[in-house]
Each structure stands twice: as C-alpha cells, then as structure tokens.
Amino acid sequence: MSYSILIVDDSLPMRSVIKRTLKTAGYGSAQFHEAGNGKEALAIMKNEWIDIVITDYNMPVMNGMELIKAIKGDELLKDIPIVVISTESNDVKIKEFVDLGAAGYITKPFTPETIRDLLINILGEVDYSEELDDSDDDFDF
Amino acid sequence: MKSLMTVMMTSISEVMETMFFLPVEFGEESKAINDRMKEYKPDMACQLKFSGDVSGKITLLIPESLLGEMAENFMGTPKEELTSEHISGTLMEILNMVCGNALGKAESKVPFELAIPEMIDESKIPGSLLFNIIQTPDSVMALNIGMD
Numbered sequence: 001m002s003y004s005i006l007i008v009d010d011s012l013p014m015r016s017v018i019k020r021t022l023k024t025a026g027y028g029s030a031q032f033h034e035a036g037n038g039k040e041a042l043a044i045m046k047n048e049w050i051d052i053v054i055t056d057y058n059m060p061v062m063n064g065m066e067l068i069k070a071i072k073g074d075e076l077l078k079d080i081p082i083v084v085i086s087t088e089s090n091d092v093k094i095k096e097f098v099d100l101g102a103a104g105y106i107t108k109p110f111t112p113e114t115i116r117d118l119l120i121n122i123l124g125e126v127d128y129s130e131e132l133d134d135s136d137d138d139f140d141f
Numbered sequence: 142m143k144s145l146m147t148v149m150m151t152s153i154s155e156v157m158e159t160m161f162f163l164p165v166e167f168g169e170e171s172k173a174i175n176d177r178m179k180e181y182k183p184d185m186a187c188q189l190k191f192s193g194d195v196s197g198k199i200t201l202l203i204p205e206s207l208l209g210e211m212a213e214n215f216m217g218t219p220k221e222e223l224t225s226e227h228i229s230g231t232l233m234e235i236l237n238m239v240c241g242n243a244l245g246k247a248e249s250k251v252p253f254e255l256a257i258p259e260m261i262d263e264s265k266i267p268g269s270l271l272f273n274i275i276q277t278p279d280s281v282m283a284l285n286i287g288m289d
Contacts, residue, residue, distance in 0.1 A: 011237070016216045048148070057235065058255055090252040091150040099146020103285070108238045109159035124242070 003030040003080060003123060004089065008041040008055035009085075018054060018085065018115075026115030038062030042070055045077055057086035057097075065100065074099045076091065083123050085110065145195075145247060145286055146273065152243035153275060153284070158236065168274035175241050184283075186263040187232045189240050193253035197288040201236045202263060202272065208232055209279040233258035246248075 005022065009015045015034050022030065033048055041053065044085035053071065059062035064084055071077045081103035088094070090109045098107055100139040104118045150167055157163040184202045191197060203211070205228070212231040213220045217243035236258045272283035 011230050013212065013216050013227055013233045014234050016218065056239075060255065060257055078194030081275050087245075087255070089239050089242060094253050108241065109156045111159060 003027060003051040004033065005030045006033045006035065006041060006044060006048075008035045008053060008059070008064070009035050009036065009058040010056065012021050013055060014056070021112045021115050022119070024112045025119065026060075027119065036061075038064065038067030038070065041067055045071070045080075050080055052119070053080055053082045055084055056084060057093075061096045065097065068102060069102045070096065083118060084124070085115075086138075093095045145243065147244040149199075149239065149243040149284065149286065152239050152246065155242060156216075156238045160238065161214055162233075163211065164195060164213075165282075166276040168276050174250055184263045185229065185231075185232055186261045186266060187236045187237050187258050188261045189258040190256040191240060191244060191253050193244065193247075193251045194249040195288055199236065199240055200261070200266065200270075200272075200285045200287070201232070201239070202266075202281075202283040203232055203235070204280055207277065207282070211235070229260050233260065 005027065007015050007018050009018065013075065019032050019034075022032075026079070033044050035044055035107060037059045040064075043075075045053075053067075055064045055067055062070075064086065066137070068084075070084055071082060077105065079091060082101065083104040083106065084097050084102050085106045087108045094105050103122050106114055106118060152172055153167075154165055155167045164282070184204050185208055186200060186202045188198050188200045191199065196263060208228055208231060209220055209223065211226050212223050214232055215234075216223070217225065237255070240255055244255070247253070270287075272285045275282040275284060
C-alpha cells in the first residue's frame with residue numbers, strides 16, 4: 001500500500017532528511033507532502049488525502065502542539081495519526097503531546113530504524129515489494 | 142541541575158555521530174574568533190535563546206566549508222545542488238538538535254523552552270567572547286553558552 005505522508009517542519013534540511021529516512025525505512029513509494037508550519041499543514045490537509053502527519057514541535061506561525069489541537073478538533077481530520085519528531089526530550093512535554101492525541105514521539109537525533117519501527121507500529125508492516133524507489137538513482141548501462 | 146556544558150558536550154557528540162557521521166573531540170576554551178578558528182574563516186554563526194531554571198543563549202560557529210560538507214551528508218544532496226537556505230538551515234537544525242537534546246538532559250525543575258534558532262552576523266560577535274572548541278577530523282567548530 002502506498003501512503004500519503006505529510007511532513008511538517010520549518011527546517012528545509014530536516015524535511016529532506018525525514019523524507020530520505022522514510023524512503024530508506026521502506027516508504028519509498030509513499031507520496032510526500034511538505035509544510036513549513038502548522039498553518040501550511042492544515043491548508044494541505046483540507047485538499048489532500050493524508051494517511052499520517054509527521055510534525056516538528058518548535059515552529060513559527062503555528063507550532064506542533066497547536067497543529068495537533070487543530071487536527072484533533074476537526075471532525076474530518078481527527079483520526080489521522082500524528083507523529084511528533086522534536087528535539088524536546090523532556091518527559092513532561094512528551095506526555096503533553098501524547099495526552100493531546102499524538103500517536104508517537106521521536107526525539108532528534110534519530111535513526112532510520114526508530115522511524116521505521118514507529119511507523120510500522122502505526123500504519124502496519126511495509127510491503128517492501130512496492131517500496132523500490134529508483135527515482136534518485138542514475139544507472140549507466 | 143547538571144552542568145550545561147557537560148550535557149552539551151554529550152549532546153554534540155550524539156548529534157554529530159548519529160545525524161552527520163562526524164566524530165568530534167573537545168578542546169580547550171579559547172577566543173574562537175581571534176585564535177583557533179581564524180584559519181577556517183569565513184564562519185557561519187547561529188544563536189538560540191532558551192529559558193527554564195536558567196535562561197541564556199547558545200552560539201554555534203561552523204566554518205562554511207565544513208558546514209557545506211555536513212549539509213551534503215545530512216541531506217544526501219550533492220554539494221553543487223545545495224543552496225544558501227540548505228546551508229544555513231542545516232546550521233540552525235544542528236543548534237536546535239544539540240540544544241534540545243542537551244537541555245532535556247539537564248534535569249531542570251522547569252522544562253526548558255527553546256526559541257527559534259537565528260542566523261547572526263559572525264563579525265558582530267565580540268572578539269573577547271570565550272568559545273569552547275570542538276575538533277572534527279579536518280576542521281573545528283566553536284560553542285559559547287551565555288547566561289542572562
């Protein structure tokens with residue numbers, strides 16, 4: 001199954017890293033959407049089918065916590081799982097995210113395995129036969 | 142609360158090795174701008190304010206050449222395709238990850254709040270400000286923790 005994944009982070013490099021990590025972790029055939037803050041994410045979610053949201057916490061305009069509150073308060077969006085990837089490693093803050101309805105929490109720095117294990121837990125096992133993404137590879141024959 | 146510089150060193154090692162595959166060693170405290178980093182100029186500088194049990198700001202300097210290599214490794218994008226936004230974004234993300242990781246380890250009574258990292262003009266940093274030198278295999282970085 002090919003997923004539609006929304007990555008929300010104000011850092012362009014971090015969005016690229018998360019996308020690359022997800023491809024490495026077996027989600028190469030997923031359709032990726034990107035947003036620089038919570039407000040942009042909500043705009044995308046109004047127009048696109050999203051299977052899972054992966055969001056940072058510390059962002060300008062609308063942060064990750066405000067985004068979770070907005071999604072959970074929207075009848076059409078509330079069941080979409082949300083994973084927070086953040087530098088915040090404080091237990092109190094993590095509990096706040098979970099209490100708000102986050103399906104998972106990953107602290108930076110992270111490894112591809114950490115993301116893969118959490119996403120498999122939420123979305124189900126990856127079908128690796130569909131995950132061959134060779135769009136970035138150049139082959140000379 | 143544990144010493145901020147002690148936890149910061151642990152976090153720098155963790156972030157550099159996990160996300161950038163870059164081993165680091167910690168050197169002496171030095172006047173970064175005037176001494177050790179001079180040969181690696183121009184440096185790029187980033188600052189992040191924090192508040193909690195104690196408040197202050199953390200400044201990180203990385204030579205542009207090293208930062209380019211780090212951005213390349215971090216994003217998996219060839220150097221020639223990297224833009225200035227990629228380079229400065231990588232520096233801001235490094236500081237964000239290091240500070241978030243370190244302040245989480247600092248056993249503070251009040252959870253730390255981090256501001257958004259900001260690029261600053263390296264030439265405006267006072268030459269008298271002391272920085273801790275972080276040695277990489279081919280270059281150096283410098284870190285200062287300033288308390289309010």
